[in-house]
Amino acid sequence: MQGNTISFSEVRRANRSVNLGEYSIIKDFSETVKLYSQLDEKKFSRSEPVPTLSDDEYFLVLKPKLKKEKYGDVEVMKMELKNNILNIYYKEVTNSEYISNKQKNPILILRVSGKVPLSAKLVLNKNN
Incomplete structure (x- = not known):
């Protein structure tokens, strides 16, 4: 049985x-502010603008452990x-900037439309 495909965009x-x-x-602005304060680069004087959500949206923050x-x-x-x-459903991709800086903690923030799910499951594509 197929699920409903969900629309999302990268933030x-x-x-x-x-x-x-x-x-x-x-799901709300205070949680977003807390996340962005964790992600702020202290060495820069300006911080990234904090995005807002519409009524039928939520942010999904992904930080999978890299396997490949x-x-x-x-x-x-x-x-x-x-x-x-x-x-x-995701795949791991090569990132030359991350390689040269030896960074291994990718974080991806997505804006997702629709009802907030009870839980989520990350499924790694084995064929990448």
Whole structure:
């Protein structure tokens, strides 16, 4: 049985060693501000603008443990909602900037449309 395909867009990419789970669901502005304060680069005087959400949106923060690319990045191919579980299909990709800086903590923030799921599951594409 197929799930419903979910629409999403990329908001921000980062590569920081911060205390986050493999995924986080953010539903309000105060949670967004807390996340952005964790991701701020203290060496820069200006911080990244904090985005806002519409009524039928939430942010999905992904920080999967890399299995194939030691200093890689992640790319979400699609998301499906099935039985109130959001399945996130992604692949690991090479990122030359992360390789040269030896960064291995990719974080991807996505804006997702629709109802907030009960939970999420990251599914790594084995064929990349």
